[in-house]
Amino acid sequence: xxxxxxxxxxxxxxxxxxxxxxxxxxxxxxxxxxxxxxxxxxxxxxxxxxxxxxxxxxxxxxxxxxxxxxxxxxxxxxxxxxxxxxxxxxxxxxxxxxxxxxxxxxxxxxxx
Amino acid sequence: xxxxxxxxxxxxxxxxxxxxxxxxxxxxxxxxxxxxxxxxxxxxxxxxxxxxxxxxxxxxxxxxxxxxxxxxxxxxxxxxxxxxxxxxxxxxxxxxxxxxxxxxxxxxxxxx
Numbered sequence: 225x226x227x228x229x230x231x232x233x234x235x236x237x238x239x240x241x242x243x244x245x246x247x248x249x250x251x252x253x254x255x256x257x258x259x260x261x262x263x264x265x266x267x268x269x270x271x272x273x274x275x276x277x278x279x280x281x282x283x284x285x286x287x288x289x290x291x292x293x294x295x296x297x298x299x300x301x302x303x304x305x306x307x308x309x310x311x312x313x314x315x316x317x318x319x320x321x322x323x324x325x326x327x328x329x330x331x332x333x334x335x336x
Numbered sequence: 337x338x339x340x341x342x343x344x345x346x347x348x349x350x351x352x353x354x355x356x357x358x359x360x361x362x363x364x365x366x367x368x369x370x371x372x373x374x375x376x377x378x379x380x381x382x383x384x385x386x387x388x389x390x391x392x393x394x395x396x397x398x399x400x401x402x403x404x405x406x407x408x409x410x411x412x413x414x415x416x417x418x419x420x421x422x423x424x425x426x427x428x429x430x431x432x433x434x435x436x437x438x439x440x441x442x443x444x445x446x447x448x
Contacts, residue, residue: 321434
């Protein structure tokens with residue numbers, strides 16, 4: 225059974241640009257959540273989607289957005305990139321959202 | 337608000353010695369508790385989980401954890417550490433709000 229797949233693995237963007245990250249969950253999993261990992265702030269929750277509906281959102285500015293498609297695949301978008309957005313972005317999938325979550329390898333975003 | 341404290345930032349242990357990583361949580365309802373491990377530049381791998389029932393849970397790679405409600409703790413243990421256990425370990429708490437709150441992590445170094 226394939227795990228959680230995140231693409232791309234690495235990205236370099238310039239300040240002010242926007243970026244879209246993709247996540248394909250484990251087959252049969254309907255919940256997808258996103259986390260940002262930085263050395264200073266650790267792992268922080270961004271948002272969670274289930275059946276195309278956002279059920280919870282973390283404390284991030286509106287520049288961070290996401291969506292989920294009918295096949296449970298999810299994307300997150302960051303607009304007007306800032307240097308502080310440089311981080312490892314991790315996607316996790318689970319059956320229902322309050323069960324065990326399985327993480328992808330992450331997308332390493334560097335903003336220059 | 338939910339939170340997780342991992343008091344030890346860094347632990348060094350000799351190969352073959354036992355390992356215990358501490359985790360204390362704060363959560364208003366019945367918590368779901370998890371331990372994850374992360375190797376450099378990689379995603380998070382689930383070691384074990386506690387939802388209910390037996391307070392001593394077994395996980396992968398020979399790890400176990402004990403849930404102690406009275407102490408709000410969920411400590412991770414391994415009887416005999418292997419060099420491949422060198423990594424960063426994260427304790428997390430979740431529930432019916434569809435998000436995980438993580439501790440700051442404990443880095444484990446294994447010396448020969």
